[in-house]
Amino acid sequence: MMSAAHTLADLRRSLAEAALRSAPAARGRVSFGPAGLDEVLGGGLVRAALHEVYAPGSPDIAAATGFAVGLAIRAAGRRPILWVRQDYLDSETGALHPPGLSELGLDPARVLLVRARDAEGVLRAGAEAARCGALGAALIEPWGDPRLFDLTATRRLALAAEGSGVATLLLRASASQSPSAARTRWLVQALPSRALEANAPGDPAFRIRLLRQRGGLSECEWRVEWSRDRQCFAERPGFAERPGYPERPALPDKPDQTRHSPDVAPLPRPLVSLPADGQVAAGEAGPRRRAG
Amino acid sequence: MEDGGGPAGQAPAPPPPLVLVEMQRGALRITACDRPALDQGLAPGLTLADARARIPGLVSVEADPEADRRQIERLAAFCDRFTPLVALDPPHGLMLDVTGCAHLFGGEAALIALIGRRLSAGGLAHRACIAGTPEAAHALARFTQGGIVPPGGDEAATRTLPLAALRLPPETALALSRAGLKTLADLAERPSAALSARFGEGLAARLRRTLGREDIRITPLRPPPDCVVERHFAEPLLAMESLEAVVVRLVEEAARVLEQRGEGGRTFEFSIFRSDGAVRRIRVETGRPSRDAGAVLRLYRERLDTLADPLDPGFGFDAVRLAVPVCEALNTHQPQLDGRAVEEEAVADLVDRLVARFGRDRVLRFIGQDTHDPRREARMIPATSPPGGVRWPAPQPHDPPTRPLQLFDPPQPIETLAEVPDGPPLRFRWRRVLHEIARAEGPERIAPEWWRDGPAEPARDYYRIEDAQGRRFWVFRAGFYEAESAPPRWYLHGLFA
Structure with missing residues (x-):
């Protein structure tokens, strides 16, 4: 086995692995799109880190999941995404629906799903994934408030993510907040979308609040939309609510951080027709939109 | 035997x-x-x-024939340590093909004595015979004291056996005995053409095989693997560390064998034989053919970690076997420097590790199905299985998501209030929470697949709706409003981001 050819092959492989680890794609930051958000975060989310996404209540779990999918898409590039999900979620919030992933801009063929029976399995699989530098992103989704996901466990995950460069998202949609070693913590709620023709629901919109950031600015809130065509988040300018829409009482409003952001940076992605003006605000329903 | x-x-x-x-x-x-x-x-x-x-x-x-069968299967597993080819010989026999195995145990006499000692120690009365053909061994074990038939001596040994040794149907046996034929020798003297003409080819064939004139293979309980390496221990092994060391050596040996053949294994099965007869089998699978000893060992340890019932040395281990049931061609290839192949390999390794820990049906990929029914649009297959399925339909640019991110199976019934015929309800109650509908789009009618669901399944009118808080739902009405029947029911099928 220890032939010269083997030694050479091993050498080549370790070189390639070293190149993989130090590749610029594996490091750096994940930009959201809107300049306002990225600025507060110092240029975007740190890729090689653990980030937490919370939802205030179970009705917002889908929104939190959608936000996490958006982040994963932004972070992963063309690499595969591993999603660890606890079985119980299937009955509580529904099973993952691949066409829905595709509608958000994530090719389901790139998703590897690990179904874990319990929180321990979720943590183990998540730790494996966070250590595998070839993944684009790892989404870890336990159900409820398992005691297992404590400071030590999250620190392990965070260290693994820092070592491998995998963007690790801990989706704790149904949990109450507890101390953790995550780099950032987000609280995500559904936000009424901008209506399309005939009052049809529009692109997914979220009210996201940065609850915590290690060594950075503390709480601020944005209202963002996810655009599948551009594969980026866009800040909701002006926020033209429908008259008579009740404001949600769940979160007391902070001083509005919304800033105008003319240049959103779409991810390089072939085969997507971008509107020429590049304005998301102007990106109203296109001509091919059918009215329901 | x-x-x-x-x-x-x-x-x-x-x-x-x-x-x-x-x-x-x-x-x-x-x-x-x-x-x-x-x-x-x-x-x-x-x-x-x-x-x-x-x-x-x-x-x-x-x-209790069922318990008998289980017992004989346990014995078969026990006998697996002597040869990989063990077959059941119902109702209470076992057939071992020891061709080429006996010398490992010091020759046929030593082997038969060893098996005898082990069975007697387990409190079993038995009789064993080694002969040239399965049929001869079967007959001699049942109608003589057993023993070893020297090569070529089958005919001499079996000639004196009664005709019952041929396991004939009762009417054939009766006819033969009426003809005054008592032993195999009586039959062997007759021209076989006449026998075939009178009693069918079956009798003649059975006679030839019992007399050792024709040999057939047994059908082993477990198909013989493509590649086997094993170690037998003179003394039962008690320390888990020593077992681990043996496993490492076996994996390396198997890797060498596979490399010489230019093959790799997809499944590696470790059989660990305990001295009290219990056999533990530990299987690890890889997503692609592999002969990387390090990777196989990692998977083995991973698997060992997750055993619900951990490996217990008890009174020690007798033998360890590593079998590779199926080998596939695996050519040495030059790793590329572009990192892409390395990445793919790293992901495949991760999948293998996860499969070893969680099982094949827990590490999944999505494949698309050629159907319009949302319940069947996607299927999950093990991530290690070959790709397939149809392409996912590309979403329409500028359209908001028209399919939910999460889908309930089965759909959740909802209580609707203030319905308007042929439109979405104005509000609905789901899980005791009332949702005011602010925006809606629909209906999108999805007809049932009558060839699967039957004709009674109603068509579904789907609506994308958004409540006042911005939560987006996918609801449907099963069936239509009709004058005389009860109003159709509403269900929540999915949640949009």
């Missing part, structure tokens, strides 16, 4: 005769007797009432 049931324990007072009984042809009949019962003239086939009349102190137990 044959073994008959029955404990061989010796009690001070002679135990009462024991028989197993079963309901046959309207009466409880004896199916098996122990030695004292046989000595007192009982025999299988006798009714229990007759037997009781002869021996009042008879102990009878109802026969």
